[in-house]
Amino acid sequence: MxxxxxxxxxxxxxxxxxxxxxxxxxxxxxxxxxxxxxxxxxxxxxxxxxxxxxxxxxxxxxxxxxxxxxxxxxxxxxxxxxxxxxxxxxxxxxxxxxxxxxxxxxxxxxxxxxxxxxxxxxxxxxxxxxxxxxxxxxxxxxxxxxxxxxxxxxxxxxxxxVLLMLSVLVLLPVKWIYMVAVSRRMYTASTGIYHRIGQLTGYLAERVKNLPLIKYYTNEDRELENGSIAVADLFTAQMRSVKVNCANSGIGTAINLLQHLVCIVTGVLLLQAGRITIEQWVAFFLFSSTISSRFGELIGMWQSLKxxxxxxxxxxxxxxxxxEQSEQEAKAVASQEAVSKGAQSVEFRNVSFSYGEKKALKNVSFTVPAGTATAIVGLCGSGKTTLMNLLERFYEAGEGQILLGGGDAKNESLSNLRGRFSYVQQDAGVFSGTVREILTYGIRREVSDQKMTEAAKSAGAWEFISKLPGGLDGQVSADGASLSGGQRQRLVLAREFLRNADILLLDEPTSALDAKTASAVEETIFRLFKGKTILMITHDMSLVRNMDQIVVLQEGELKGKGRYDGLLESCPLFREMVEMQKMGVELA
Amino acid sequence: MKNVKRYLKVFQGIKLPWMLMAVVLALNIAHSYMLLEQSALTADVIDTSQKAINGQILIRFIAVLVISAVLNIATLYNSGLMEQKINAGVRTKLWNKLMRLPIRYYDQEGGDSLVSRVTTDTESACSYFNMAISTVTAAYAAIVAGMRMYRYSPKLTLYSLISIPIMLILAVLLGKLTFAASKKFQVAFSASLGYLVERTRNLRLMKAARMEHGEQEAGRRRFDRQFRASILSTIANTCNTALIPIFSLITIVISFVVGGQLVQAGEVTVGKLVGFYTLAGMLGQRTFQLMDIYIIVKRTNGRMAKVAELLDTPDETAEGIEMDVADADINVRDVSFSYGEAPVLRGLNCRIPKGEVTAIIGDNGAGKSTLFKLLERMYDPGEGGIYFGGTNVKDFDLTSWRQSLAIVSQDKPLLSGTVRDNILYGVRRKVTEEELVQVSKQAGIYDFIMAAPGGFDAPVGMGGGNFSGGQRQCIAIARAMMRNPDYLLLDEATSNLDAKSEQQVSQALRNLMRGRTTVMIAHNYSAIREASHIVVLRDGQVEAEGSPAELLETNAFYREFVNKAG
The missing domain is CATH 1.20.1560.10 (ABC transporter type 1, transmembrane domain)
Incomplete structure (x- = not known):
């Protein structure tokens, strides 16, 4: 199997x-x-x-x-x-x-x-x-x-x-052997069948999920045939499972039957010999079936142990x-607001990191001066997101140092460290709940409605919040699915604005949005978080033009840093990336 | 009952295994007859020999035991066969229906819920027949048990009738409790499951916001609520279990207290009394079984309602005139459309010139995707019409209309199978290896396919997860090339890709677009640079239409769109 x-x-x-x-x-x-x-x-x-x-x-x-x-x-x-x-x-x-x-x-x-x-x-x-x-x-x-x-x-x-007792005892080993040996084999057999059934339902599920594809490719007739075959296979697999079940309970019934017979015959013989009364015989009969079923229960428990x-x-x-931290630590910081130290520089000093075998960052060094914005660019898998992961200390840095405001980030408590970052992901993270819960997620201090409204207004989120039934108490469904991507991202920005952390980490914050929404959200970001230290991962080469610094990564190595024009001259990879996007502009 | 009739329509046109059902019914009845025989024999044993056991009766008793065991297994097998045959029949019917279903149904229902229609819901299709069989069997056994009880002692039978209303009332009350408890439990259960699923999907957010302790407490609150709900359902279950000893108590009191007096009066023998007691137990069990049926019917109805609804949906109207080969402009004339209340397209007019590349741009919610859905004939326009040359596209045969289009969307759907299966998907003619290689090269997939183990026969996992986004999209483009369509609909075909993949996909798309009329939706200028005709949508209407040069002059939205690209 x-x-x-x-x-x-x-x-x-x-x-x-x-x-x-x-x-x-x-x-x-x-x-x-x-x-x-x-x-x-x-x-x-x-x-x-x-x-x-x-x-x-x-x-x-x-x-x-x-x-x-x-x-x-x-x-x-x-x-x-x-x-x-x-x-x-x-x-x-x-x-x-x-x-x-x-x-x-x-x-x-x-x-x-x-x-x-x-x-x-x-x-x-x-x-x-x-x-x-x-x-x-x-x-x-x-x-x-x-x-x-x-x-x-x-x-x-x-x-x-005593003979009555023996007649009950005699079949228990048989039962034990049956349950252990046979039902294990049955179990293996039925696992195989369930696996097959799983495959077939998986097959049907995949086709149903891709119904539009089938329709667009007008392949209904062939899929009809495939489907009938899958249904027939499913039938065969399920019948095999029925058969295994029948065999299983057949053997079980046979053993029970045998048990009954042994008990009856012994009982009758003893009764005729006058060694027991009919009352004892009836009692014995009742006992024998319960003993065997409780014995079965015990074996079942033993098997379920595995x-x-x-x-x-x-x-x-x-x-x-x-x-990362103990329960006590987590509890202790639960009500503490992170200590803000104002806009601070971020420095990577000779940082290397690998996920298991795979090297993700190789000796990367650069500094983001306090209050400036740095873009991180590079192809997929170049290590951009790893930089953010290390800053948030989702992973312990392998080698090298990360310095915040000149001090080694390692010396800071995990909670305090994370409290100093605002982290905005690609597809905005909001958990379901009321708008109020979303806006104050992770914020320890009391936030007045007025503050929330102001933040929502400046993040451009107030327009749709005010239209929700209940306003700030309006419900946003699981994964924020009831809102559009842009609306979700604006909620996140309002939340991070309220949170007022020192350093802003943005991991492709606008890549899931359409062009117009993206540019509006970008505008909001730079307006709201003016004066903060900003690190932003992006694919959009037009966006990086106005950044204070651009860092180019390739397969974990730093390939260049500087401003747009400078990099165009000094960094071939950057030039290639800009040209690729331009070429896309020209060709596609 | 009216509803049940509606649900039974699900089985129309399916070859039901009537013979098998008859066999299962017969086996069931035989089995319950054997159980009745057992109790009769017990009574005989006691009556014929108070001191010794009659060998003949003993042999009969053993024979009954053996036959019941055999019948039991036979029932198990045959009812399994019956269930699977019925389920397979419904599943095939449902599958056929799905293939003829308008895509808009899929659009509204969502793929996942359709999947559970085919996989899980059909599992309970056989329930009606099982229920019918067990109802007949239980009723038969109950009646026979009752008749035998009456034969043993009419007086005692009348007395034991007292217990029936008591048990009924108890069972109804308990049923209500159980229902309420399980509903409450379900609510609490799905609340904590939903909570966990959502949080585990984005633990980084929780960590970045330093909410570990807060979330632990939030989780605790939900688990507490679930625990409290589980206490209620434990009580309900316990009461249900306790019903059985309560019932035994009642029958014992009636059988032996009342019966004892009858024995003393010489009206009943002791053996018959014991037999009566066993029969009363069986009658009770069967009555419980009959009461349960209502609950099972209700549950099955719930599942079948969805299947029935799906089967009731009218098919796509497929018939129409064949498409003639000559290319023509597509004209959208005064098209209005709404999914529900709010209009999405409002008197939209535009032209898609043959042999050119048309780009449709506009904000989210402007109606771009809806226009595509109408072009794909996923929906029909509410008012107005889409004309191909002079013919309303509604009049064309649906298959031939769709065959002339190819759609490349940002979803890049692949099906499990091999790379070859995916490239040749929907292709009916014989394709030579050379052609396959040539198309693969054009789509830019040849190199990585050759590098994959098995080449064209390399396996594609569910959803194509073993290929990168860019590779999946290029395979999808090769698939579209194989189809050799006259018209191309590109729905953000290059979005969500990194720069390098985007470039590869663009190259492949360019090869695909060569010599074909193309309509594209795009969110950035780089993707539509090649367009010679631009349609700007706003709020379900065309704000502007024309060549890029014209629009650059006249349309602010387009100008901004272009400037954004730098």
């Missing part, structure tokens, strides 16, 4: 398990209560054959009846308590774990994020954690009571007759990944 899943290195180890247990502060009192309830439930199950057997075997003593009624009332109560506590303990633990893991995730170093897709990260906090932690809690609560039930039931049956370990591993990995 092709669909073999890759497992993490810590797969199969118990260490990760205990580490997770240690780090998520499980709600032990609730778990203890749930454990007691589960013991109670096992006890009630143990009493069931005894109380009902006499009724089932035809005795109508008032005593038996009364005890049966009392028993069922008690049983309902215990069952209720057990389920409630089990659910409560599970959900409680999940909540605690989620808070812990998410908290860890907010503080992890950025290089960790690079290795994981956002959806993998969010599923680590949602599905995986839900599954891992609730199974873990269930395991803690249920394993011992299940053993207790099996042993106690065996003992009771053994009291009737996948549980895998899932827990991911949560452990997040909790234990290197963090």
């Amino acid at each position: 092709r669909g073999r899943t890759k497992e993490k290195a810590s797969y199969g180890s118990w260490k990760g398990f205990f580490r997770l247990l240690g780090s998520i502060n499980l709600p032990w009192p609730v778990i203890a209560l749930a454990f007691l309830a589960e013991i109670g439930y096992s006890q009630a199950m143990l009493m069931m054959p005894g109380t009902t057997a006499s009724l089932m075997s035809g005795s109508l003593e008032p005593e038996a009846l009364r005890s049966a009624v009392v028993y069922y009332v008690g049983y309902a109560a215990v069952l209720f308590a057990d389920f409630l506590m089990l659910g409560l303990a599970g959900n409680w633990a999940v909540r605690n774990a989620r808070t812990k893991v998410w908290g860890g995730m907010t503080r992890i170093r950025v290089d960790y994020y690079d290795e994981h897709t956002p959806s993998a990260l969010s599923s680590a906090v949602t599905n995986d954690l839900q599954e891992a932690v609730s199974s873990l809690v269930r395991l803690i609560i249920q394993v011992i009571p299940a053993f207790y039930y099996i042993f106690a039931a065996m003992a009771t049956v053994g009291q009737y007759d 996948s549980l370990q895998g899932m827990a591993a991911r949560a452990v990995e997040i909790v234990e990944a290197p963090q």
Whole structure:
């Protein structure tokens, strides 16, 4: 089968398990209560054959009846308590774990994020954690009571007759072998099938997503055929999974049947020999099926441990990944406004950096004098964004120094350092919420409505904010999708204006916008942040003409720095880039 | 019920496996009959021998067990087969529909939601038939159990009827609680999921704003809310589980307290009493099953409603006159159009001269993309019309109209498969290797394709993720070249590329445009430098139209547009 899943290195180890247990502060009192309830439930199950057997075997003593009624009332109560506590303990633990893991995730170093897709990260906090932690809690609560039930039931049956106990025991190893060996094979088989099903649905999904392409290329007929083939394949794959399921439950049923037969035959023989009463026989019959099902539960738990370990591993990995700051540090700075030191120079001194093997920056040195604007240009992959990443200390600089206002940036606390930058990304980052929340995101001081309105006005955002129902309290939907790119970027600019940081970092702030909006946004940037130190990454060669300094990067190396005209003469790469864009102008 | 009828239309024209359904129904009924037999045998065992076990009855008992097991597996297999056949039928029908669906439907619904129509929603298509079968089976079992109970003791049966309204009321109340709880839980769940998805997508923003602690607290609040919602649904689930012992309690009291007196009066045997007790349990179980059906129908209806709606959408009108080969000007005459309330195009008039390059410029929201959609015949104009030569384009056969166009947009969509598959997409004729090589060179993709493992047979991943943006766009251009269209629509074909890629794409586009009438939307002057005819849109109307030289004189917007390029 092709669909073999890759497992993490810590797969199969118990260490990760205990580490997770240690780090998520499980709600032990609730778990203890749930454990007691589960013991109670096992006890009630143990009493069931005894109380009902006499009724089932035809005795109508008032005593038996009364005890049966009392028993069922008690049983309902215990069952209720057990389920409630089990659910409560599970959900409680999940909540605690989620808070812990998410908290860890907010503080992890950025290089960790690079290795994981956002959806993998969010599923680590949602599905995986839900599954891992609730199974873990269930395991803690249920394993011992299940053993207790099996042993106690065996003992009771053994009291009737030892042979009865043996007849229950004899098939347990068979069941064990079946569940471990056969169902593992079944599992592998069905993983392969699910993989295939995943591929086929993926295929259909891709075609549906590209429906316009199919239409424009008038390829409907052929896609119709392809689609029918995919649907037929899907049918075959799903039928294979049905067959595997049938085989699986077929064997399971056969074993259960065998168990029944052994028990019946043993019971009948003993009954005829007069060694047990019919009441005991009925009780034994009830016991034998519950013992075998609880035994099955135990094996199931044991099997789920494997996948549980895998899932827990991911949560452990997040909790234990290197963090930028501790929870206490994060909490301490949560209410502190960053210390502003006014416009300051930024200096890169012999900075080298690599992402793993790949060299991203090689010995780069340049200075952005306080209060001036520097453009960073270069082709994709030349290391422009890496410069920004190092300034924000998303990554620890490899070699060399970064100086802010002449002081080594390393000596500043992470939080203080980031507080001194305004960071504007290509596709503006705003989280959903009210306009007010967006405008004050990351700002610690109180901001009056008037200030917000003023900032929005000067950033050119007020026009559309005032049209939103609720104005400043108007809702902006997830990822700011309800606004246009230009509007989002203006919101970001208003926010950064309010934030009033010393140094402005702009990573292609206008490349997602159309020409007219772009130039208006650029105009806003230079007006709002006049007098600040500005570093701007851009592809737009016409924009860099008026910058105080231009820095040209190629494959991590500094190829030139200076003003537009000077660079045209001194830097061949810059000249080429300007000409390429001009040529584009002439040719396209 | 009226709605169900509407949803059942989904199955019209699909060959349903009626025989198989009959088999599944028969198996189900046989299986439930065997369960009933088991209880009858238990009663017999107790009655015939209070002290010893009758061998013959024992053998019958074992036989019943074996047969039930076999029936169980047979049911599992056949119902699986039935479900998959029905689902595949609906899926094929839906797929056929999608291929004939107007693109505007796609435009409005969004690709993702259409995907879940085909993949997930169709999974529940078989539910109606499953439900019908289990309803019949449950009703059959309930009736037979009831009849047998009556045969054992009519009096006892009447007494046990008391329990039914009690259980019904309990179940209805619980159903309401469960529904409310799960709704509340869903809301809390999607709130925290949405929160996490959004934040994890842009953790840098959080870090740059130093909001780690704030976000941790915000997350905690959402997880707390989710936890509180989960308590309610835990309680609801627990109550549901507790229903079963409560029901046992009621039947035990009725069977044995009332029944005990009947035994003493000599009206019932002890064995029959035990049998009655087991049957009452079965009846109860089947009643619960019947009550659940309503909930399942509702859920299935929810999913099928969307499928039904999609199937009800009229097809694209495809028929019309074949396109004649002779090129002609395209004239847009008094076209008005709106997606909903607000008009997007208002009495728009412009000309797209044959053999020339026309550029459409204007602010966002001026109607450029909408005009393209009308040219592609994704939508029909509300008023006015688009004329090719003297013919309204509406009158042309849709396929032949689209075949004469090629569209290169900024999305650069590739499909998974090989590079060759992508270049030859939609090409019906036989293409020689030489032609493939020649076109690849023209599109500037030959070198990197040869460098890729497998050359033209190099695999393309989903969405073409294994190629850079510029490479994807050049492959898309090669695809357009293969098609050899008379008309080209370029929708910001060079945006979102870095300078070097932009240059490569421009070179490829230039080769593609040679000798073809081209209409382009562009956001910067560099892309439209070659245009000989300019249309300036503003607020859904044409503000100016003419040669670049004319417009440079007369139109402020165009002048600014040009000056921006420096």
